[in-house]
Amino acid sequence: MSNDSSDLSERAQLMLRALIDRYVRDGQPVGSRTLAREAGLDLSPATVRNVMSDLEALGFVCSPHTSAGRVPTVQGYRFFVDTLLKVQPLDNRAIHSMRLELSLEQTPKDLVESASGLLSGITQLAGVVTLPSQEHALFKRVEFLRLSGTQVLAILVTGEDEVQNRILSTEKEHSPAELQQASNYLNELFAGKDLAEVRTALLHEMQETRTNMNSMMVTAMHMADQVLEKNQNEDFVMAGQTNLMGFQELCDIDKLRKLFDAFNTKRDMLHLLDQCIHSDGIQIFIGDESGYRMLDECSMVAAPYSVDGQVLGVLGVIGPTRMAYDRVIPIVDATARLLGAALNQKE
Amino acid sequence: MSNDSSDLSERAQLMLRALIDRYVRDGQPVGSRTLAREAGLDLSPATVRNVMSDLEALGFVCSPHTSAGRVPTVQGYRFFVDTLLKVQPLDNRAIHSMRLELSLEQTPKDLVESASGLLSGITQLAGVVTLPSQEHALFKRVEFLRLSGTQVLAILVTGEDEVQNRILSTEKEHSPAELQQASNYLNELFAGKDLAEVRTALLHEMQETRTNMNSMMVTAMHMADQVLEKNQNEDFVMAGQTNLMGFQELCDIDKLRKLFDAFNTKRDMLHLLDQCIHSDGIQIFIGDESGYRMLDECSMVAAPYSVDGQVLGVLGVIGPTRMAYDRVIPIVDATARLLGAALNQKE
DNA sequence: GGCTGGCACTCTATCCTGCGGAGTGCTAAA
DNA sequence: TTTAGCACTCCGCAGGATAGAGTGCCAGCC
Numbered sequence: 001m002s003n004d005s006s007d008l009s010e011r012a013q014l015m016l017r018a019l020i021d022r023y024v025r026d027g028q029p030v031g032s033r034t035l036a037r038e039a040g041l042d043l044s045p046a047t048v049r050n051v052m053s054d055l056e057a058l059g060f061v062c063s064p065h066t067s068a069g070r071v072p073t074v075q076g077y078r079f080f081v082d083t084l085l086k087v088q089p090l091d092n093r094a095i096h097s098m099r100l101e102l103s104l105e106q107t108p109k110d111l112v113e114s115a116s117g118l119l120s121g122i123t124q125l126a127g128v129v130t131l132p133s134q135e136h137a138l139f140k141r142v143e144f145l146r147l148s149g150t151q152v153l154a155i156l157v158t159g160e161d162e163v164q165n166r167i168l169s170t171e172k173e174h175s176p177a178e179l180q181q182a183s184n185y186l187n188e189l190f191a192g193k194d195l196a197e198v199r200t201a202l203l204h205e206m207q208e209t210r211t212n213m214n215s216m217m218v219t220a221m222h223m224a225d226q227v228l229e230k231n232q233n234e235d236f237v238m239a240g241q242t243n244l245m246g247f248q249e250l251c252d253i254d255k256l257r258k259l260f261d262a263f264n265t266k267r268d269m270l271h272l273l274d275q276c277i278h279s280d281g282i283q284i285f286i287g288d289e290s291g292y293r294m295l296d297e298c299s300m301v302a303a304p305y306s307v308d309g310q311v312l313g314v315l316g317v318i319g320p321t322r323m324a325y326d327r328v329i330p331i332v333d334a335t336a337r338l339l340g341a342a343l344n345q346k347e
Numbered sequence: 348m349s350n351d352s353s354d355l356s357e358r359a360q361l362m363l364r365a366l367i368d369r370y371v372r373d374g375q376p377v378g379s380r381t382l383a384r385e386a387g388l389d390l391s392p393a394t395v396r397n398v399m400s401d402l403e404a405l406g407f408v409c410s411p412h413t414s415a416g417r418v419p420t421v422q423g424y425r426f427f428v429d430t431l432l433k434v435q436p437l438d439n440r441a442i443h444s445m446r447l448e449l450s451l452e453q454t455p456k457d458l459v460e461s462a463s464g465l466l467s468g469i470t471q472l473a474g475v476v477t478l479p480s481q482e483h484a485l486f487k488r489v490e491f492l493r494l495s496g497t498q499v500l501a502i503l504v505t506g507e508d509e510v511q512n513r514i515l516s517t518e519k520e521h522s523p524a525e526l527q528q529a530s531n532y533l534n535e536l537f538a539g540k541d542l543a544e545v546r547t548a549l550l551h552e553m554q555e556t557r558t559n560m561n562s563m564m565v566t567a568m569h570m571a572d573q574v575l576e577k578n579q580n581e582d583f584v585m586a587g588q589t590n591l592m593g594f595q596e597l598c599d600i601d602k603l604r605k606l607f608d609a610f611n612t613k614r615d616m617l618h619l620l621d622q623c624i625h626s627d628g629i630q631i632f633i634g635d636e637s638g639y640r641m642l643d644e645c646s647m648v649a650a651p652y653s654v655d656g657q658v659l660g661v662l663g664v665i666g667p668t669r670m671a672y673d674r675v676i677p678i679v680d681a682t683a684r685l686l687g688a689a690l691n692q693k694e
Numbered sequence: 695g696g697c698t699g700g701c702a703c704t705c706t707a708t709c710c711t712g713c714g715g716a717g718t719g720c721t722a723a724a
Numbered sequence: 725t726t727t728a729g730c731a732c733t734c735c736g737c738a739g740g741a742t743a744g745a746g747t748g749c750c751a752g753c754c
Contacts (some may be wrong), residue, residue, distance in 0.1 A: 046748095143492055264588075414733050414735075416717065
């Protein structure tokens with residue numbers, strides 16, 4: 001219990017806050033004199049030094065070398081965002097203009113692009129938004145089109161007239177009439193249900209009542225299964241990567257390159273974003289906390305967005321560890337809400 | 348006629364070649380001593396200096412400052428690629444492994460991605476490939492699906508079972524039977540023709556024979572027109588952007604940023620690539636020749652690729668002006684041929 | 695006991711300096 | 725026409741001095 005937060009005097013906390021504030025502003029190690037002036041506590045630099053010494057012992061700050069000022073550590077930032085941070089509420093005008101911007105978009109895909117652009121534009125960091133999972137989209141109807149031989153084109157229409165194509169290979173050739181029957185059957189059975197429901201219903205039917213289904217129904221079920229299989233289009237949209245080029249701590253070309261490569265390969269990014277989908281609030285990864293080397297010296301602030309309580313995806317920003325968390329967090333939060341609301345409207 | 352190539356002695360040409368060779372290798376201004384050794388002409392540095400002086404007068408080289416070596420200018424590179432360059436033929440093993448790599452892909456989209464990856468991987472520059480234009484894809488069939496009210500979903504199947512969706516708004520509501528009639532009519536009329544043909548035929552029909560068409564036919568024509576309208580999906584695929592981060596001349600973060608922004612906005616890039624689609628061979632933009640500021644200090648080597656003599660798109664690489672043109676050119680050339688061949692196979 | 699001023703010390707960044715290396719242009723000789 | 729030599733220029737680097745910022749510690753003060 002020795003480095004519990006209760007160990008930290010009010011004054012020390014204030015100083016840590018002031019230090020991080022200042023460091024976030026100009027990226028230079030903060031010295032005792034500066035901090036004495038900044039903190040507004042009317043203390044001498046010497047006193048400040050003593051407190052800083054305590055903070056260093058707790059691992060919240062460190063100095064890059066003797067006789068440089070102090071710099072917050074990852075744990076420092078962590079303590080800061082967990083217990084010290086007062087987020088700045090977003091003013092209504094800003095929210096309004098964001099809502100306006102989103103309201104211009106029509107398709108979910110465009111909405112996501114727009115949200116990503118908003119995030120990067122406002123925060124001047126890189127914005128990232130995963131595409132809405134289709135899991136809870138509504139099954140509207142499905143049609144089958146015979147292409148050639150055993151190739152069948154399936155067309156799935158979901159909720160807001162989103163259309164998806166998939167080419168299936170069937171075991172035997174089906175006549176147009178058979179295909180028509182199959183789609184009629186499925187449309188009748190599943191129209192208006194959400195895709196997740198449809199899948200479970202499908203599995204259930206196929207296992208339990210196989211015996212009293214006629215061959216047409218079996219065909220239909222099989223094809224529907226293929227259509228819905230791995231329907232989650234795992235992908236995300238990103239905007240403003242180049243914003244990150246402006247930060248000193250990333251001017252190390254090699255680091256920047258790793259980061260950009262990671263953005264391009266997408267795999268690790270998706271993994272990381274996936275971790276946020278199950279928490280229902282803002283999630284913050286600071287520095288190497290994410291466990292992904294690509295984000296060394298970087299932080300991510302993310303939040304899931306949802307419609308009707310159903311989480312559809314995750315959005316957030318990526319930037320240097322030294323970012324203005326108090327400003328960024330409410331922006332991410334608001335964007336998540338607004339995107340959810342906008343998606344809701346279009347449905 | 349004073350700076351015609353005939354003005355340039357054999358020796359001077361040899362030197363320019365050697366200078367560019369050397370400069371491309373290590374990016375340092377080349378001095379007379381080095382060049383004297385390199386050129387293999389058994390001349391003294393002093394003589395080399397005289398020749399360099401001539402080259403400088405012609406605008407083919409310049410020195411960044413007094414008493415630095417010489418560096419090729421844009422005109423120097425231009426003269427080099429136009430009249431001096433001997434491309435290194437690609438060895439068969441390399442071509443074979445490229446062909447192999449491409450043969451693994453199934454869809455045109457994947458092929459394009461793969462080609463882009465090949466270009467960037469082999470050249471260590473950024474590879475870019477425009478998506479094949481659909482202009483000359485074959486019309487296979489079209490189907491219409493009534494969504495709701497006057498909303499109709501059109502499904503266009505082209506050549507290699509590529510599927511495209513488009514949602515149309517019609518003036519009046521159509522029954523499924525009417526839609527079926529319309530698609531039957533269009534399929535009969537146009538199956539097997541290429542899309543460009545279909546469009547012109549469509550326009551022709553609509554203007555000339557409007558009088559003796561029944562209303563179903565008019566409907567069909569109108570809908571087909573909407574489907575084909577602006578069918579060119581203008582887009583391109585890029586790989587290996589981060590390769591460009593390794594070059595000194597782009598370490599200026601600001602320049603790099605402009606470049607990346609340009610890649611992301613895509614518009615100017617497409618414009619530039621479009622210029623290459625009408626030339627039937629390799630096209631080379633050096634430095635600011637392209638007229639696009641984003642490519643300052645960069646060059647592009649591009650070639651159209653085609654199937655059956657029909658140009659489908661453009662591919663190429665983008666890198667610093669100081670690139671190994673003799674190595675890059677045959678690679679771009681080969682990739683264009685191979686991509687064309689691969690696309691042909693899949694059709 | 696906590697706060698403060700003072701002091702010695704350390705480390706960095708910056709500027710200046712001098713010097714060697716590389717390269718040039720010019721000139722005169724081969 | 726080529727070459728060698730020479731004077732000159734400029735860059736890059738290493739060394740040294742200096743200023744500035746900051747630290748830790750100690751002794752005194754409230």
